Amino acid sequence: MxxxxxxxxxxxxxxxxxxxxxxxxxxxxxxxxxxxxxxxxxxxxxxxxxxxxxxxxxxxxxxDYTYGPHRPKAENTLVIADTDTAFRGRTVRGRLVEPEGPKAPVAPGLSAYPAPGEMVVSPALKELLGSGEGKLLRERLPYRITGTIGESGLVGSQELAYYAGAKNLAPKINGYQTARISTFGSPNKPPANRTDPVLILLxxxxxxxxxxxxxxxxxxxxxxxxxxxxxxxxxxxxxxxxxxxxxxxxxxxxxxxxxxxxxxxxxxxxxxxxxxxxxxxxxxxxxxxxxxxxxxxxxxxxxxxxxxxxxxxxxxxxxxxxxxxxxxxxxRPARRRLWWRLLLPLGGLALLAPMINKGRSDGEFNQYLVTGGVLLLLVGVTTLLPWAVEAVVARLHLGAVAWQLAVRRLQLSSGSAARMVNGIAVAVAGAIALQMLFAGVEGDYTKDTGKDLSRAQMQINLSHGTPFRTAADRFTTTKGVRKAVSLGSTSLGNKDWPDADSTVLMVAGTCASLREVARLPSCREGDAFLSTGGDQDDDAAIAKLTRPGRVLHIDTADGTGRGPDVRWTVPAGLKPARAITSPNGMRNSAVLVTRPAVPDRVNRVLDGAVYVMLDPRVPEVTEYIRNTAAQVDPFAEAIEWSATEQSKKFTSIRTGLYAGAICVLALIGASLLVTQLEQLRERRKLLSSLMAFGTRRRTLGLSVLWQTALPVALGLLLAAAVGLTLGTVLLKMVGAPLGVDWPSVLTMTGAGAGVVLVVTLLSLPPLLRLMRPEGLRTE
Incomplete structure (x- = not known):
């Protein structure tokens, strides 16, 4: 031809x-x-x-990397501080800026920096702050809005971000939160890391x-x-x-x-x-x-x-x-044959079989075999479903009128019914397999933070110079706070610190707060202790370093150059204490001191932290605490604790899956609706004929519902079986323990059934219009 x-x-x-x-x-x-x-x-x-x-x-x-070499003040320098926060689960990117000369670099999306007390914000943040929902956040950002950040300075249209003008930021330079920079952008290309083959597979x-x-x-x-x-x-x-x-x-x-x-x-x-x-x-x-x-x-x-x-x-x-x-x-069509329909999923399993028990230690998975094997298994759903629908409906007979109408229609055109459900069955099968794989490898990308959530649920890190003892009082009076404990800490060493062989941690606080990190025999204001039994097993070196009368030095440079030399003399009569696990999950041998034993020059360089226990019954208690933290110290970092933390790459892949699943579910619903309307249109004369012979609308409506429900139920059962099989094979490929994440299986199956139910309900109005006797009219 x-x-x-x-x-x-x-x-x-x-x-x-x-x-x-x-x-x-x-x-x-x-x-x-x-x-x-x-x-x-x-x-x-x-x-x-x-x-x-x-x-x-x-x-x-x-x-705006806030680490690197120390830079002196110049015409082209900018002091910038990271003041990120969170609001109702959303990250708010915040920066305090102070240009030090006319040639200071201007951040992307800005034409000029705001004056002290003013800020420029992203359009999404401006809208949020202007609404009633942003009232609590507005209390945290006491700046006047003078402009918006351009698109070139934002990574997304709904990003919450701001730049606020400030003054006298230079004393806050510490090399990690506040720094002096001369340009924006990544200074060096990050080294290429070997990508985890399991993440590539995902x-x-x-x-x-x-x-x-x-x-x-x-x-x-x-x-x-x-x-x-x-x-x-x-x-x-x-x-x-x-x-x-x-x-x-x-x-x-x-x-x-x-x-x-x-x-x-x-x-x-x-x-x-x-x-x-x-x-x-x-x-x-x-x-x-x-x-x-x-x-x-x-x-x-x-x-x-x-x-x-x-x-x-x-x-x-x-x-x-x-x-x-x-x-x-x-x-009457010939019965569908099963043997060749089984070849597709069996072929898919054959392609995936060579990679079973390969794990992540033997290199990357063969992408062609993975793609081909998964495709064949999922295509197998579309070939097996018509056979399954035909085999089941052929054995269904007795029942109410609506049931018999539905069964007879399915017996005559089971292929059309199966085609309507094919897409959703494939989506559910693939989603079940992916959820099983994610659940199976999640433990490899999740680690225990060690935080004791029974003693505190939030930690507020304060900047140098912030009185951490009085800060605890402010948090204690905050709505929703049951208890607040404040501690100050720093590291002590020899004069050539930090090149010395050993250093010792100093922790300062009240007697009550020190009992959060050590078991004390007795405590009064002015006491000092030597706590031993930490996880580092360095008690001998610490005992040698903390001999009474020895002068120790505190590093105050923070990676920004040489800071002032702050000295502390080890007092006589350090009381023995036993280290216990602190609320942040660490157990350290340390020198513990109460307020009278800490000179002012030392107190000013301590790193303060407040550990807060929340009342979960108070709505938005974390927002109240963040507001208090911003009032106590604009540079404070409020961290909400969790028992575990997950790899960012793994989380981003899972986030991409959820985003894609939402789009696919929307497509499923829209396409199913179009398919349902097309099938109803082809049955218009049949429906009108049945109405003309006196069939009730309720009976016809139920028959259409059964015509949808039966293939959907069979499709979801088949999808669950194929999804569980594929998920089991994938788990064996990555060397993860076998297990079925039943909540995810039920969730995916229920989501597919829910989409079909919504589509069926939306198709009822057109169905009622097609039942009119005028449908018998023809040209």
Whole structure:
């Protein structure tokens, strides 16, 4: 068969799609909407790498590293302090700035720095502070808003950020929170680290699992209106076309719908991109121009979708005999065979088998085998589901009228019912497998912080010079605080500190607060103790270093150069004490001193910290504490404790999965709704006939519900089985212990069922309109 003949037949089908009257236009429109939704998500996927790259570049361009070599004051220097905070689970990026000369570097997104007492904010922060929801945050930021940060200074449209003017910041320079800089941006390219092969596997699986349902939906959309199309094609046989030519013409009709779908998808993507700037998904937001698809990937989508439409149509018609007098599919179809449908998932398992028990120690996983194996397993869901639906409904007979109507319809067209559920079954199967893998390896990327949450739930680190003893009183009177304990600490060493062989920790506080870090025999103001039994097993060196009368030195440089030499003489009669685990999870041997035993010159260089116990019954108690911390010390760092902390890379991959899952679920709902409306449209005359014969609306509505519920239940059961199998194989690949995360399995299954329920409810109004007797009217 020549390419010319192919082109002529496809072109003929293309013209039929647009010249077939209302019926043809309706089918093209439904196909275009279904394909367009999938294309929009594919374009979004191709734009994600660019969005992440732009976010990274913006973050690097505004980097204000507060560590490095000490710089003297000059015309081109800026003193900048990190004053990040959090509000209701969202990070607020804060900076205090003091330019020291006319050539001081200007941060990206700013034209000039605000004066002391003023600030420039991101648009999202300005909106939040101006609303009633931002009242508590407004108390924490006592600056007047004089402008907004430009897009070049933000990593996302919903980022909360501000720059506030300050004065006399130089004394606060410490090399880690406050520093003097002469330029913005990363000074050095970070060294390339070997990426964890398990994390690479997770990223690969996330993309495969999220994109697979999109392909299924596109393949389903190009088959909309297939039964009516086949009846129209019978007329072509009557005027002389052969069966192959008829199939090519049908493929041309599908090609027309897919091309219009590309246009719709581009339009949906552009509308979604404009809307993307106003939303935040799992803590991540972007500006619309971030979502710029890769030209090569966009071209691949533009070529793959029409080609898939033609191939799917030809494949779907392989078992349909279109004759001049009708379509043989109306007869009882042959029973579907199971053996070849099992070959796909078995082939997927065969591809994944060589990587079982490989773990992360034997190098990276073969990406081609992983992709191929997972694809075959998920495609196996789409091939097994039609067989499962046919095998089950063939054995269902007795029941109420609505049940019998639904079962009979499924017996006649089980393939159409299975196609509607294929996408959601694939999505659920992939999600279950991924959740099992995430749960299995989560322990490898999660570590115990050691924090004792029964003694404190927040820690407030104060800057040098802040009276930490009086700060505890301020927190004690804060709403929602049960108890507040303050401690000051520093390190003591020989004169050549920190090059000495040993140092000793000094901890200062009241008798009550010192009992949080050591077991004291007795304590009165003015006492000093030597606490032993710490985790470092350095008691002998500390005892030698703390001989009575010895002069020890405190390092005050903080990495910024040489600071003043602050001395402390070890007093006679240090009382023995036994170290215990402090609220922050550490047990250190140390010198413990009460206030009268600490000279003022030493007291001024102590690092103060306040440990706070919260009343969980008080709403937003953490916000009240952060407000108090900002009032006590603008440079204070309020940290909310947790029992564990997780790898940022692992967390970001999981965040990407959640963001993608939300988009895919939205696509599932929209595509299912379009599919449901298309199937109802094809049954319009049947529904109107049943109404004309006196069938109740309630009976017809229940029959439609059963027609959806039965395939969905079978699809979800099959998805759970395939998902558990794939999850088990993936866990064995990474060497993680086998286990089923049943809450995640039930959550994913329930989410799929919930989407179908919502779609069914939304399809009821059109169903009621189609039940009218006017539906029997024809042209």
């Amino acid at each position: 020549s390419a010319r003949q192919w082109g002529r037949d496809l072109g003929l089908g293309f013209r039929f799609a647009f010249t077939g009257g209302r019926e043809g236009w309706t089918r093209v429109l439904l196909t275009a909407v279904g394909v367009g939704l999938g294309v929009a998500l594919l374009l979004l996927t191709t734009a994600i790498p660019n969005a992440l790259a732009v976010r990274h570049d913006r973050e690097a361009a505004r980097a 990223v690969l699986l996330v993309f495969v699992v999220l994109l697979m349902p999109v392909g299924v939906f596109i393949a389903t959309a190009v088959r909309f209106g297939g039964e009516r199309r086949d009846r129209r094609l019978a007329a072509l046989r009557l005027v002389g076309s052969d069966s192959r030519m008829t199939r090519r013409i049908a493929a041309g009709e599908a090609l027309a719908g897919s091309l219009v779908g590309l246009l719709f998808g581009t339009l949906f993507f552009l509308l979604g991109r404009r809307f993307a700037g106003s939303v935040e998904v799992v803590g991540m937001s972007v500006f619309p121009d971030y979502l710029d698809p890769s030209p090569a990937l966009a071209a691949l989508v533009a070529l793959a979708v029409p080609a898939a439409a033609v191939l799917v149509t030809l494949f779907a018609l392989r078992g349909v005999v279109i004759e001049p007098l009708g379509v043989m599919r109306t007869a």
